[in-house]
Structure formats: structure tokens, C-alpha cells
Amino acid sequence: MIDFRYHLVSLISVFLALAIGIVLGAGPLQNSLGTALNDQVTSLRENRNETQVQLEQTAAAVNDRDAYITAAAGAYLPGVLDGKKAALVLMPDAEDDDLDAVAAQIQTAGGTVTGRVSLTDVWSDASRDAFRQTYSEQLAGYLDSEASSNANKVLGQGLGTALTSGSDSARTLMDLLTATETPLVSVDAKPGGLADMIVVIGPRGTGATAESRDDVDASASPAQSAASWVDALTGTASAASTVVVGAADAETDVVAALRADKAPVTTIDSVGQAAAAVSTPLALASTASGAKGDYGFDKGADAVVPPIPK
Incomplete structure (x- = not known):
């Protein structure tokens, strides 16, 4: 109960x-x-x-800022690159719109775009290390002086030489870089003459974009990939006046990696913004005169914009 x-x-x-x-x-x-x-x-x-x-x-403020920067560029860019020719190099995942914006400002500065090539993932694919080493030894024989024993630096030097030298060796170098079933370089617009300088356009960031791609080699970490590009672009800059326009938001972004390595390469961060495109002709002129610099808004930048010629 x-x-x-x-x-x-x-x-x-x-x-x-x-x-x-x-x-x-x-x-x-x-x-x-x-x-x-x-x-x-x-x-x-x-x-x-x-x-x-x-x-x-x-968004409206950013658009107004970009419009102002672009309009101001029309006042101080003309004449900066008179008579100069630039080759454009597109890295994997870089955007065509960013390249077009840079090309437009080069033309505003009086320069000419001679051609455009794209780099493939073979440069950074960890599974192709042995291939790059063997291939670099083959390319080295066509270089006047080998700047390094590092495979990617040799290949990058070959790219710079192929785009800016009129020698028979240079033509052979481009043939080698574009050969094989998995070439290092693909030609988007055949160069219409030799370039005096090179602009490399990098991707806006290495985060989700890289992780979402099916063709990225899983054995290569972002840091390893960034190191490969640092070596390659350092080699290119050893052969010709080179400016790299890319991102520096993350440590593995190409510009951030170049700056962290203290590579002797001129860099511009904030790719995709009007300021980066407008800074490119100024950086090309400064680099051609022997002054390497890092420009933009992110970590490692020496100044917001390159020096404006008087």
C-alpha cells in the first residue's frame, strides 16, 4: 500500500x-x-x-576608392613604361580578371604586353620532384650561367630567360618548358617579341580553393607548395626584372612566402584590388632600375605603393 x-x-x-x-x-x-x-x-x-x-x-566605399585610384593612375602612370615590353605569367588558380586589370595599367603606363603564359601544378607537385630535378639538369645546359643547383630555381631561371632573351637557347628553353604530356608551362598568347620584364599573377589565396581542387597532390602540404613557388620565382627574378602580384593573407600565400623567405623578388600584395594593379607598372619601373621592394597593405610590405618617377 x-x-x-x-x-x-x-x-x-x-x-x-x-x-x-x-x-x-x-x-x-x-x-x-x-x-x-x-x-x-x-x-x-x-x-x-x-x-x-x-x-x-x-562595398560602395571600396568601389569609390578603386575608382579614385584608377582615375589618379591616369595622371601619373603615363610614360612610366614607355617603350617597355612585359610578359604576363599566370600561376595556378590565379584569376583572369586580375591579369586583365594589371595588363590595362601596364598599357596606361605606356608599356606593351608581349604575351601570356600559364604555369602548371607540375612546379609544386611533390610527386614530380624527381622529374623536376632531372629536367632542370637538361635545362641547365641552355643557360649562360646556372644561378643555383636547386631544381625549381633552375627551371624558373629558364622561364625568365625564355621570355626575355632572343637567343637560340631561349627558344629551346621555352620548347622544353612546354614539352611533355604534363608541361611546366602552357602558352595562352604567343609572345609577339621579347619582353623586357615579367609580371607573375598569383592566386588571391591558398585556403579553400586549393583544398577543393581534385588535381592537387595530396602529398604536398601548403607549406611545401609555397616553398616550391618561392624557389621557382626566385629563379625567374634572377634572369629578368620580375614583379609578383599575389596574396599575403596567409603564410602559404605566394607573396607572404616570398617575403618570409626574404627572396630577392619584388612583390605586391592584395591582388584583385585596384591598388595592386596600379602599383604594378611603378614596381616594374623601380625593379628595372635595380630597386627591389615589397608593396601593399599586408605583413612585410615596405610601402603602400612603389616610388613614383619624377
């Missing part, structure tokens, strides 16, 4: 509590609970609207 009474009292207590909750919810507490929920929804909606307005204002 004690157990039965105990369970009976427990059940009565439970149902009594439920009944009280229903009565209070439908009566005295109904308005306060409803009002609290409505207030929260209204507050969230207002925050969302405020955030949207702020985003729109920020």
Missing part, C-alpha cells in the same frame, strides 16, 4: 504541475512570453538590416 500511495501521489503531482503550467501559459504568462519572443525576433531583424546596410556602405 505504501508503494501504491507513493506512486499515486507522484502521478497526481505531475499532472498538477502540468495543469498549472497550462493555466499559467494560457493566462498570466502568455503575454510576457509572447512579448519576449517578439522582441527577440525584432531585435535580430534589426541587427540583420543594420549589417546589410553596413556591408552595402563598405
Whole structure:
């Protein structure tokens, strides 16, 4: 009987509590609970609207800034690269729009774009280390002086020589770089003459883009890949005046990696922004005169913009 009474009292207590909750919810507490929920929804909606307005204002400010930078460039860029010819080199995952923006500013500065080539993942594929080593030994025989025993530096030197030298050796170097079923270089627009300088356009970032690609070699870490590109571009810069325009948001972004390595290569960060495109002709002129620099807004930059010739 004690157990039965105990369970009976427990059940009565439970149902009594439920009944009280229903009565209070439908009566005295109904308005306060409803009002609290409505207030929260209204507050969230207002925050969302405020955030949207702020985003729109920020986007408008960025567009206005870029328009101002581009307009100002029309005043001080003309003549900076008069008579100079530049070859454009596109790294994997770099965007065509960024290359087009740089090309437009080179032309504004009086320069000419002689051609465009794209680099393939073979430069950084860890599974192709042995291939690059063997191939670099073959290319070395066509270089006037081998700048390094590092395979990627030799290959990069070969690229710089192939784009800026008119020798028979240079033509052979380009043939070698574009040969095989998995070439190091593909020609997008055949160079219409020799270049005086080279602009390398890197990707905007190495994060999710690289991870989402099916053709990225899983054995190569982002740091290993970045190191391969540092060596290659250092080799290119040893053979010709070279400016690398890319990202420096993460340590493995090409510009950040070049700066961390203190590579003797001129860099511009914030690729994709008007400031980077406008800075490129100025950086080319400065580099051609023998002054290497790092320009932009991110870590490692020496100045926001390269020096403007007087």
C-alpha cells in the first residue's frame, strides 16, 4: 500500500504541475512570453538590416576608392613604361580578371604586353620532384650561367630567360618548358617579341580553393607548395626584372612566402584590388632600375605603393 500511495501521489503531482503550467501559459504568462519572443525576433531583424546596410556602405566605399585610384593612375602612370615590353605569367588558380586589370595599367603606363603564359601544378607537385630535378639538369645546359643547383630555381631561371632573351637557347628553353604530356608551362598568347620584364599573377589565396581542387597532390602540404613557388620565382627574378602580384593573407600565400623567405623578388600584395594593379607598372619601373621592394597593405610590405618617377 505504501508503494501504491507513493506512486499515486507522484502521478497526481505531475499532472498538477502540468495543469498549472497550462493555466499559467494560457493566462498570466502568455503575454510576457509572447512579448519576449517578439522582441527577440525584432531585435535580430534589426541587427540583420543594420549589417546589410553596413556591408552595402563598405562595398560602395571600396568601389569609390578603386575608382579614385584608377582615375589618379591616369595622371601619373603615363610614360612610366614607355617603350617597355612585359610578359604576363599566370600561376595556378590565379584569376583572369586580375591579369586583365594589371595588363590595362601596364598599357596606361605606356608599356606593351608581349604575351601570356600559364604555369602548371607540375612546379609544386611533390610527386614530380624527381622529374623536376632531372629536367632542370637538361635545362641547365641552355643557360649562360646556372644561378643555383636547386631544381625549381633552375627551371624558373629558364622561364625568365625564355621570355626575355632572343637567343637560340631561349627558344629551346621555352620548347622544353612546354614539352611533355604534363608541361611546366602552357602558352595562352604567343609572345609577339621579347619582353623586357615579367609580371607573375598569383592566386588571391591558398585556403579553400586549393583544398577543393581534385588535381592537387595530396602529398604536398601548403607549406611545401609555397616553398616550391618561392624557389621557382626566385629563379625567374634572377634572369629578368620580375614583379609578383599575389596574396599575403596567409603564410602559404605566394607573396607572404616570398617575403618570409626574404627572396630577392619584388612583390605586391592584395591582388584583385585596384591598388595592386596600379602599383604594378611603378614596381616594374623601380625593379628595372635595380630597386627591389615589397608593396601593399599586408605583413612585410615596405610601402603602400612603389616610388613614383619624377
